[in-house]
Amino acid sequence: MSIDSLYEGAIAKLTAQNKIVPISLKLLTLKTNEDRVLYVYEILENLKAFPAIVDVAKNECVSAYYRNLGNKCFQNSDHYKAWQFYNLSLLHAPCNTESYALAISNRSAVLYSLKKYNESINDIEKVLSLNYPANLKEKLTKRKESCQKLSGGNVMKEVDDCSFLCLQDPQTPRFPSASSKLEVIFTEEMGRHVIAKSDIKVGEVLVQEEPYFKLLLKSQYLFACSYCLSRDSNLFPCSNCCFALYCSNECKDKAWSDYHMTECKLMATIIEMQFTKLEFLALRTVIKCRNDHTDWSALFKTVEDADNNSDTEYRGHMKIDDKWVYDSQYYSSIHTLASNIDKRSVSDIFQKSVTAAVFLYMLIEKTDFLNGDNKDETDKIKKLVGGLLLHHTMTSPTNMHGISTNTANIEGNFVDEFSIASAPYAFLSLINHSCAPNVVRFSKLGTGQMFLFALRPIKKGMQLFDNYGAHHAIEDLYTRIHHLKFQYKFTCHCEACINNWPQYLFTRPAKNLPRKLKIQKEKLLDGNAIDKLQKADRATAEKIFKPLCELAENLESYAPCTELADCQESLKQCLEIFFGVVPYGYSQLVDWKAVPPKC
Incomplete structure (x- = not known):
C-alpha cells in the first residue's frame, strides 16, 4: 500500500460515511499542528487505515538472487547494471557470510572491467580478509596483480580541486555561510529576503553552505554513500537494514547517531509506501532535531525559543556565546522556515496531516523514539513530534533544495539533469524566486555543499533572486503561474512575468x-x-x-x-x-x- 492509496482509501470511507464536511470544519477550528495531527491520527485509527509495517531482513537466498542477476548483466557487458545488482546482493547478505564476500568479489570484477583498478584492489583486499572460498582466492590474487600493473601501482584517489570557486569574501559571524556582501532584511511584501550590500559581478561566489543533512534519493542508494553522498566505489552496507550503503565507518556511525538508528527499522516501509522525498525530508528532520539535543527537554526549549523569536529580527537564530547565529547546523534555523499554512486549503492540510499521522504511527509501533520516563511525558513527546512532522511536511515543499548535476546521454553529451539528493539549507531558503534569476546554485558532486553564484550583475540594494524551477526560458507564463501557485503559494511579479518575456525558442x-x-x-x-x-x-x-x-x-x-x-x-x-x-x-x-x- 502506498501513502497515496492509503489517503484515497481513507477519503473514500469518510465520504461514504458523510464525514468529509464535519471533519473539514473541525480541522479549521484547530489552532495548532499538534492538535491537527492527533485529530487525524484518531480518525485513521478508527478507520483501521494505518499500514502494516514491513520487515525486510538480510537473507542469503535474496543475496544470491541479486548476485545471479548481476552475473547475467556482467556476462552481457552491462557493467553498471551488474554493479547495482552486486550492491543489492551485498545489502541483503548477512555480514561476514560467504554471500557477503562473493558480492564484493563480483563487484571487484565489474570495477576491473570499468578500469577502476584502485577501487577493484580495495574490494579484493576486503574480500581476502573475509570468509571467502579458498578455491577462488587464486583468481582474486591474479586480478589484484593485474590491477596493480595497469594502475601503475598508484592507489591514491584523485580529488577534483574546486578551491578557485569557493567563497572569497569575508563571511559574517551572524550568517557564516554567506558573503559579507549580502544582507538579510524583512518587508511585509517580500518577507525575509537577501539583498546586495555592494555591487556584485557575474561569477562571484556569494554563498557556500552545508545543509542540515542530506537525503539520498532511492535511485542513488546503490551508487553513493547514504550519509555524505560520496560516490565511492567501495561502499559497504548497514549491518541491520538492506537499504543504506556507506563509504566509511565514520559516515556509518554519524548516520546512526543522527537519524538512522530510528530510520533503520522503518526504511522498508518508507520505500514500500512510496513516500515522496519531501515527506521523507520531514521525517528525517524531526528525528535529527531530537538527536541533536541531549534530551527531549532540551528540544522542547529550542522549539519554544524559536517560536518566541519568530516575530523578531532573530527569527531562526541560535544564541552562541552571546551572539546570534543563523546557520543550517542549528535546528532553530530549519524550524522557522516558512510553512505557508495560512495559504493552504483544508484538503491540503488534511492530506499532510495524514502523512504526519502515519509517520507518527510508524515511530510508535516500530521504534522507541517517543518513549518518555512516564506516560505523561510520552504523551507530551507524541504531541510535539506529531506537530513537528506536520510542520515539516509543509516547510519541505517550499524550502528544501535538490542536489543534482548533469549526466551524459547516449551520444555522450552531458545535457541531461541527474538528481541525486535533497537537503535543507537555511540561508539559501531565504532567497526569493524570479523566473529570470540573477543567481544560480551548484553543489560539488559527492557532497551536499551548495554554492551560490551571481548569474547576472547585481547592484547595491538589489534583491537576490533564485529560480524555483519555473524559468521563463522553458515554461510559458501561464504554466509558471500555475506551478508557483500550486507548490509555493505565491504569484510571481518578476520582470519576466510582468513583461511576459519569451521562452528561449522564441527569444x-x-x-x-x-x-x-x-x-x-x-x-x-x-x-x-x-x-x-x-x-x-x-x-x-x-x-x-x-x-x-x-x-x-x-x-x-x-x-x-x-x-x-x-x-x-x-x-x-x-x-x-x-x-x-x-x-x-x-x-x-x-x-x-x-x-x-x-x-
Missing part, C-alpha cells in the same frame, strides 16, 4: 548590439566550444569561464536576448563541469523494490 537576437560584443560572443561560443562543453571538457570550461562572465555583464542591458541566454547557459554548463558530472552508465538504473521477490 530574438539583441537589437543594436555593438559589433565588438557580437564578435566576442561568436568567438567564445563557436560550434567547437559548445560541442566541447557538452562533452564536459574541463579545459574548455576553464578557458572561457571568466570571459563569459565579462560578456554576461556587458549583455545585461540587452535582456532578454538570445546572446545573453546562450552566454548564461554556457556559464551554467561550465559550473556543472567544475563541480562534477556523471557518466552515462550511472543513469542506467535497475528496477528494485523494498520487498524483494520470494526465493
Whole structure:
C-alpha cells in the first residue's frame, strides 16, 4: 500500500460515511499542528487505515538472487547494471557470510572491467580478509596483480580541486555561510529576503553552505554513500537494514547517531509506501532535531525559543556565546522556515496531516523514539513530534533544495539533469524566486555543499533572486503561474512575468548590439566550444569561464536576448563541469523494490 492509496482509501470511507464536511470544519477550528495531527491520527485509527509495517531482513537466498542477476548483466557487458545488482546482493547478505564476500568479489570484477583498478584492489583486499572460498582466492590474487600493473601501482584517489570557486569574501559571524556582501532584511511584501550590500559581478561566489543533512534519493542508494553522498566505489552496507550503503565507518556511525538508528527499522516501509522525498525530508528532520539535543527537554526549549523569536529580527537564530547565529547546523534555523499554512486549503492540510499521522504511527509501533520516563511525558513527546512532522511536511515543499548535476546521454553529451539528493539549507531558503534569476546554485558532486553564484550583475540594494524551477526560458507564463501557485503559494511579479518575456525558442537576437560584443560572443561560443562543453571538457570550461562572465555583464542591458541566454547557459554548463558530472552508465538504473521477490 502506498501513502497515496492509503489517503484515497481513507477519503473514500469518510465520504461514504458523510464525514468529509464535519471533519473539514473541525480541522479549521484547530489552532495548532499538534492538535491537527492527533485529530487525524484518531480518525485513521478508527478507520483501521494505518499500514502494516514491513520487515525486510538480510537473507542469503535474496543475496544470491541479486548476485545471479548481476552475473547475467556482467556476462552481457552491462557493467553498471551488474554493479547495482552486486550492491543489492551485498545489502541483503548477512555480514561476514560467504554471500557477503562473493558480492564484493563480483563487484571487484565489474570495477576491473570499468578500469577502476584502485577501487577493484580495495574490494579484493576486503574480500581476502573475509570468509571467502579458498578455491577462488587464486583468481582474486591474479586480478589484484593485474590491477596493480595497469594502475601503475598508484592507489591514491584523485580529488577534483574546486578551491578557485569557493567563497572569497569575508563571511559574517551572524550568517557564516554567506558573503559579507549580502544582507538579510524583512518587508511585509517580500518577507525575509537577501539583498546586495555592494555591487556584485557575474561569477562571484556569494554563498557556500552545508545543509542540515542530506537525503539520498532511492535511485542513488546503490551508487553513493547514504550519509555524505560520496560516490565511492567501495561502499559497504548497514549491518541491520538492506537499504543504506556507506563509504566509511565514520559516515556509518554519524548516520546512526543522527537519524538512522530510528530510520533503520522503518526504511522498508518508507520505500514500500512510496513516500515522496519531501515527506521523507520531514521525517528525517524531526528525528535529527531530537538527536541533536541531549534530551527531549532540551528540544522542547529550542522549539519554544524559536517560536518566541519568530516575530523578531532573530527569527531562526541560535544564541552562541552571546551572539546570534543563523546557520543550517542549528535546528532553530530549519524550524522557522516558512510553512505557508495560512495559504493552504483544508484538503491540503488534511492530506499532510495524514502523512504526519502515519509517520507518527510508524515511530510508535516500530521504534522507541517517543518513549518518555512516564506516560505523561510520552504523551507530551507524541504531541510535539506529531506537530513537528506536520510542520515539516509543509516547510519541505517550499524550502528544501535538490542536489543534482548533469549526466551524459547516449551520444555522450552531458545535457541531461541527474538528481541525486535533497537537503535543507537555511540561508539559501531565504532567497526569493524570479523566473529570470540573477543567481544560480551548484553543489560539488559527492557532497551536499551548495554554492551560490551571481548569474547576472547585481547592484547595491538589489534583491537576490533564485529560480524555483519555473524559468521563463522553458515554461510559458501561464504554466509558471500555475506551478508557483500550486507548490509555493505565491504569484510571481518578476520582470519576466510582468513583461511576459519569451521562452528561449522564441527569444530574438539583441537589437543594436555593438559589433565588438557580437564578435566576442561568436568567438567564445563557436560550434567547437559548445560541442566541447557538452562533452564536459574541463579545459574548455576553464578557458572561457571568466570571459563569459565579462560578456554576461556587458549583455545585461540587452535582456532578454538570445546572446545573453546562450552566454548564461554556457556559464551554467561550465559550473556543472567544475563541480562534477556523471557518466552515462550511472543513469542506467535497475528496477528494485523494498520487498524483494520470494526465493
